[in-house]
Amino acid sequence: MIEEVFRYEWPRVVASLTRRFGDLDVAEEAAGEAFLAAVAAWGTTSPPNPGGWLMTTATRKAIDRVRREHQRAAKYEQALLLQPDVAPVHAVEDDQLRLIFTCAHPALAPEARLALTLRLVAGLSVGEIARALLSSEAAIGQRITRAKTKIRAAHIPFVVPERLTERLDDVLAVIYLIFNEGYLPSSDAELRIDLSDEAIRLARLLHDLLPDEPETAGLLALLLLIDARRAARIDETGELVTLDEQDRSGWDRALIREGHALVRACVRDNRPGPYQIQAAINAVHTAAREFRDTDWPALATLYNQLYNIQPNPVVALNRAVVTAELDGPEAALAAVDRLPLQDYHALHATRAELLRRVGRSAEAYGAYTKAIELAGNPAEVRHLTRRRGELVTVGDASQRARGGLAAQCEFRCR
Amino acid sequence: MPQYLLSVHGVGSDFDPAAGKFGAYSSQEDAESALADTSVFNEKLVAEGHFVFAGGLRSASTATVVDGRGDKPVYTDGPYLESKEYLGGFWVIEAPDLDVALRLAAEGSRACRGKVEVRPFQGLIEQG
Numbered sequence: 001m002i003e004e005v006f007r008y009e010w011p012r013v014v015a016s017l018t019r020r021f022g023d024l025d026v027a028e029e030a031a032g033e034a035f036l037a038a039v040a041a042w043g044t045t046s047p048p049n050p051g052g053w054l055m056t057t058a059t060r061k062a063i064d065r066v067r068r069e070h071q072r073a074a075k076y077e078q079a080l081l082l083q084p085d086v087a088p089v090h091a092v093e094d095d096q097l098r099l100i101f102t103c104a105h106p107a108l109a110p111e112a113r114l115a116l117t118l119r120l121v122a123g124l125s126v127g128e129i130a131r132a133l134l135s136s137e138a139a140i141g142q143r144i145t146r147a148k149t150k151i152r153a154a155h156i157p158f159v160v161p162e163r164l165t166e167r168l169d170d171v172l173a174v175i176y177l178i179f180n181e182g183y184l185p186s187s188d189a190e191l192r193i194d195l196s197d198e199a200i201r202l203a204r205l206l207h208d209l210l211p212d213e214p215e216t217a218g219l220l221a222l223l224l225l226i227d228a229r230r231a232a233r234i235d236e237t238g239e240l241v242t243l244d245e246q247d248r249s250g251w252d253r254a255l256i257r258e259g260h261a262l263v264r265a266c267v268r269d270n271r272p273g274p275y276q277i278q279a280a281i282n283a284v285h286t287a288a289r290e291f292r293d294t295d296w297p298a299l300a301t302l303y304n305q306l307y308n309i310q311p312n313p314v315v316a317l318n319r320a321v322v323t324a325e326l327d328g329p330e331a332a333l334a335a336v337d338r339l340p341l342q343d344y345h346a347l348h349a350t351r352a353e354l355l356r357r358v359g360r361s362a363e364a365y366g367a368y369t370k371a372i373e374l375a376g377n378p379a380e381v382r383h384l385t386r387r388r389g390e391l392v393t394v395g396d397a398s399q400r401a402r403g404g405l406a407a408q409c410e411f412r413c414r
Numbered sequence: 415m416p417q418y419l420l421s422v423h424g425v426g427s428d429f430d431p432a433a434g435k436f437g438a439y440s441s442q443e444d445a446e447s448a449l450a451d452t453s454v455f456n457e458k459l460v461a462e463g464h465f466v467f468a469g470g471l472r473s474a475s476t477a478t479v480v481d482g483r484g485d486k487p488v489y490t491d492g493p494y495l496e497s498k499e500y501l502g503g504f505w506v507i508e509a510p511d512l513d514v515a516l517r518l519a520a521e522g523s524r525a526c527r528g529k530v531e532v533r534p535f536q537g538l539i540e541q542g
Contacts, residue, residue, distance in 0.1 A: 107516065154532075154534040
């Protein structure tokens with residue numbers, strides 16, 4: 001329980017202290033001290049207002065720290081502590097959003113921006129970030145340290161930029177990655193609802209601030225339409241349930257309505273971008289009452305449109321899943337076998353389903369095994385393991401394989 | 415207020431119009447208009463209170479490296495590092511934060527027709 005409180009409160013405390021003290025190290029270290037104090041003071045049950053307790057304690061720790069560091073410069077200390085809260089630009093009052101824009105600063109290396117945001121805004125550990133970004137802990141740790149040193153030494157400000165849209169792409173990418181880590185965690189949990197909720201909260205706030213930015217609306221719609229299926233996506237044994245087998249009555253209709261309305265507004269606006277198209281793809285899925293009602297030609301059009309903007313192999317892999325429905329598994333398999341994604345578990349999972357449909361079971365078994373090795377998420381591993389285990393059964397295997405392939409969308413249509 | 419070094423790096427050839435050498439510039443006209451634009455930019459820095467110091471440098475071939483760490487100083491002709499591109503000039507400016515410094519550097523880069531490196535000075539706080 002306390003761990004969950006910490007997960008939730010840590011980024012908020014860090015963001016607030018960063019705004020107040022203008023120093024990431026002071027903020028992080030004071031937050032760390034406050035959480036240690038909480039472990040000692042709370043025992044096993046947290047106080048009625050744990051967030052307030054932590055914020056107050058961390059602020060006191062930060063003041064102590066600043067006082068120690070600036071004993072020789074009493075005037076500086078006074079100036080720092082008496083400085084009123086900085087008036088928000090664009091009426092942004094959310095400390096975390098301000099910190100996101102700082103972390104997405106163009107003077108930082110792109111890979112450092114992601115790592116820093118996941119650490120400071122999402123509160124992920126260095127190990128979790130390393131898994132999310134497919135890198136080593138040492139490399140991520142060094143990247144974060146270097147970025148923090150630069151922020152401090154070069155005086156990168158903790159503000160939302162005046163010309164906000166210039167840095168929007170970086171911020172959207174970061175929010176999307178945070179959601180991904182919650183939706184399909186690389187670590188031991190099936191779902192990290194705190195991270196998904198956090199990403200949606202940030203996407204919503206950004207959309208409120210920038211209602212005329214179509215990609216901001218697109219990102220929010222995308223996240224809502226994926227999140228709407230949350231309850232149906234993992235079964236009671238902790239296994240991933242693919243789109244074809246999901247209990248669609250368990251989908252969150254309110255989120256779907258909101259997502260569809262955003263997608264319709266984007267279509268009217270007619271300034272398409274990658275997030276909007278991915279939102280539209282998920283709108284097609286969530287518009288189908290039953291799996292068999294899925295509008296595959298519409299999905300093919302959308303994936304082609306997406307590939308024109310983002311010609312990368314992951315998009316091509318998703319498109320191949322639609323190809324399998326429209327043109328058959330052989331055509332899809334030919335497309336998939338050309339893709340340079342040997343380290344990507346979803347490639348092998350998709351290949352496995354396609355091979356299974358064309359009756360090449362031995363190869364399918366090998367592909368499942370490869371996918372299981374590479375998949376980090378336990379719900380996915382359980383699903384893939386069961387699918388592989390089914391290969392020995394005959395009977396209705398071909399029908400199940402067909403649904404399973406199309407349902408790979410559940411992994412990646414995001 | 416934080417101070418930043420804005421350094422301009424360019425091709426290291428001599429600036430000698432009589433010999434048809436224009437340093438980092440393509441022609442005499444190009445060099446003159448860059449100098450004029452840079453003067454305007456400098457005046458703006460002064461007017462807005464950012465200016466600390468600025469200067470353009472003679473070509474790197476006129477440099478001398480001095481090593482005074484031993485008993486007797488050692489003098490070596492030429493720049494510290496052999497390179498295709500050398501420091502050609504710089505500004506020292508004051509700015510409240512990096513966003514302002516980067517904006518000024520972009521203007522300076524346009525004015526002088528060169529890439530600009532922005533580097534913070536060690537602040538008073540870090541020096542103790």
